Amino acid sequence: MPKPPTRTHALDNLRTSLTALVVLHHASIPYGGAGSWLYASRLYVPNSSPTIVAVFLWEKWRRLGVPTLVYSLVGKGLVRGIIAARLRDETWRGVGREVLEGVGSEKGVSGPMWYCAVLFIFDVAYAVLLPLHFARASTQKLLSSMPPNTAEPSSTVLKTTSEPRPFDTVLVLIALCLTSTSSFIIRLSYPVGTHLWPLSLQLAYTPQYTMYYIVGVYIHRTGYSLHTAISPRTLRIVGTITGVITVVGFVWIRALLDQGVVVAHVFPLASGGANFLALLYAFWNEFAGFVIASFLLRAFHDPNLGFLAKEWRVGGVEVEVAKYSYAAFLVHTPLLVDLQCLFSKWGLEDIGTVPSVLIVGILAVVESWLVGAMLKVSVEELGFKGYL
Template sequence: MGKQRRVKNRKPWVSNSQSPQGLAAHRSRRTHALDNLRTFLTALVIVHHTAIPYGGVGSWKIRSRCFPEESVVLVVFNVLNQTFFMGLFFFLSGYFTRVQISKSNVPGSTLFYSRVWRLLLPAILYTVLVMPTLDAIVHMSGYNPLEGQTSLWEVYVSSWSQIRGIQGQVWYLALVVPFDTAVILLSQIFDKGANQFLASTFNHKRLLISSAWTTSILSSFAIRIVYPVGYIWSPLGLQLAYLPQYILAYTSGNFASISDDYFILDPLRSGVRKPLKRLVSAVIFCLASLAMLTALQEKFLGINSEELMSLTRGGFNVPALMYAAWNEMGFALVGFSLLAVFLRYCDTPWLLCGAWLPRYSYAAFLIHPLVSLVVELVVESVMDCGRDGCCLYGMWVWAGPVILTLVVGLGNVFASWIAAWAVISRIPYIGTII
């Protein structure tokens, strides 16, 4: 007999043989890979923020006096992170919200109030209490005292007077609330026929996926003509430049839960084979393409790196369009490859000294600015570079920012989880919120 042709058993996007009850039961199972991914992303956010005072790009309360204002390595690190890590956070939010909606015993009103209680309330409290406290810590340390303010009360009053909306990294929580609200309302109205409608829509899956990503790129570019990268929309503390990606990522997470296919909107199907190899290749390709685009645009446009960076932030120009496309490409390549790695290799509980680490990731996310700022101020005082700026020379000026980001960043991660464990374990009722 000749060789039999091997036929792949392709799973349909929505299995018609499964009852709604079966789908709900499947989605209600704990997926450790996604919990671990959320934990990893939280740790990455902490290291990402640690890089800023040592020469990265972004907003933070202090800048180290021991090094130049910018480190090329840390700027690239921050820019690459921006392509995928918040997108994955929104993917997970969309996924877990749909999981909760699929539980027939949870009414929509309960889900909505839980979002207000667990997301919006912490965001408001963070804005009102934590952000002024960060200013107070910097002021008390003498590192960058606020002019004309001598007492802590004056520092707090000054911070409160500048509040125009959500502040700090909790913009993510504030944005998830309207996303979740919209999905909860739509599920109450249309959920009975949602699976059939989406299944019929994805009969033209390739066209829809390409249209979704193209729309995200072009809408990001269009928004940046008016609201460039760095512009903060004060009510939610949000950079509108990245909003299209967050909408796409959240929608992808919702579809992933409905379809039982995590890569339903992945244009390259990163989860098919060899995810770790794909992740490494994706990172290398993104870095190489960034370097190539930078060199080509500087050459053909006849501009320097500072002028190019200014143009990439927004406006009706080629660099802004290229950056919008590259940013979405990074999410498609690195984001889904990282998801595939966790699904393949990290689907067991992450425990440390008997503690389940994902349980404290949300609290660590909220607490880490306080913890990180204190640690970084202590490091600055130990290094004692003085008010006149950099006092270090040679290779340390260039290698130091990277080394300190790694060492201090990992210390901040560890300290943030310890603080999160203490807050949840020792303060009554906090665990019911976060």
């Protein structure tokens, strides 16, 4: 067995940063923040040669299914209880009533757990449709096996004898165009903001999730490095197209405003329907997302930005920040709601929108990691290691 390579912390740090952005984005919503924050993640699964399908599915159920089930059962009730206690000064009986009503009214996946639910479904479909991917690969060597510490599967790394060439530019453009077109067609009937029960999934973005999951599997199985899979030339071309789409979009919006259309009626057009702005947004979302993701992956592997690739720890304390990213993601919603309620109750929102978002968001990030770390340690102490 070859010696396992030193683990890179670049992707751990990227995941940590994106988790913090989730909290900051959710902090901005009550204060008038807008935008379509997309949960980027490494949707790739391991070619687990010594692992049978049943074991793989059990691992995914523990890391994705169980947290989704638990959160969906109690999440809404917990948030309702917090609001009742903080804003309405309800008694313990009143808070308990709100919690029970929230638990009883919950039907389907709750809150941000749609991501885990969808990823679990993708993993199940992958295991069922392509079981041979879990057989021992005869043409590749198993280099390392690292137990995943989050919901993102990253336990096994396989490499071929040499680094594959970057994806062909034409193939990248075809994939982006097909995904954009599919998104536009879906949005004719299911515009952005329409959730599919019981997953709370927005069908408008399903083509994107599917494409990145499939590409992620392919990248992982063929030995690509995420930050070198796209050539600089491809990135320049996609970036240029993104810029053109952006300019055309602003020109089109300006034309609509000149025709007397009010702003409140312009932006909803982009969410879906048979109109040019919806078509532009469908393409812009895919192309811009591709460019942003590519730049982030390169930045977190850039030797000139070494701190992004080093293991992040809290000061001199031997605590790995990335280790608790998933737990922080799971607990951030009720903690954030609690902070927002307190901010409102104490009249601190008068300082303005941007300061409120920054202060509440930063506090929520710190609190989410602290509480998430305590939750993870407690769960593991009870004998449930591997669930968070």
